[in-house]
Amino acid sequence: MTRLFLDTNALLDLVLDRTPGGAAMQGLVTMARAGYCTLLTPSLALKDLSYVITESPTAKEAMPDRRERMEAAAAARELAFETCEICDVDEMVCRRAHANDDEPDYDDALVAECAVANGANVIVSRDRKAFKAMEIPKLSPDQALKLVRTRLR
Template sequence: MTKVFLDTNVILDLLGQRIPFYDSIAKVATLADQKKIMLVASPLSFTTVEYILVKFESSESVLNKLRKFKIICKVCSVDEEIIEKGLNSDFKDFEDAVQYFTALQANCAIIITRNGKDFKNSIIPVMTAEEYISQALKS
């Protein structure tokens, strides 16, 4: 099963139902729900999503969304080695570096993000949710 790493911004698109990005990431989530792919995310994404979404809706609502999301998304580990690699990488943004090395350690085949330019040196293919869905439909 293909492991697909989700960057924080696309999780926010999904759980915050952010237009115009929601439809494509919802289709990716549906593939995971149908057990066609395995979604993977960093624990950092869960805390960041909660921090942002509680500004717009109740904490209870956000935590319920995260609980449901966790059913279709594996949470991988962030350890000292990942932090060390992130701190010493060429990434301009430390958070992106941590996300990248987390995806790499989890053996993900793809990273889905809306900020592909932040992962320009990635050895893992990087694409938007829309690009991924388009590619999946061709397969």
């Protein structure tokens, strides 16, 4: 079964239904719920997700009431819990990311090494600069959805 490791931006596409990526992420969730793939994400992505929804200027403008933002963040985390395996970012992952010379951005190296440690087949991300030298291929949400659909045939 295809194990798709969601970068933070892909997870944000899902919970915020952002364009581009949101529709494809919803499709991947449907495929995962039907048992055609497994979605994974690093535990750190939940922290980033919460921050973007509660503290970003865009969120504050869209939802001036802090309580409303907190409830939206809780709902987003709940969606992640329901749809993804949440993967630990432990000392081994941190050390491997630290030693990863191919990935200059430490946050991206953490995601990449967490994906490797958890047996992911693909990293799903819209970040064009990240994950270029990894042993695991990176696909956009649209590409990942096409991959899962192709494997159904």
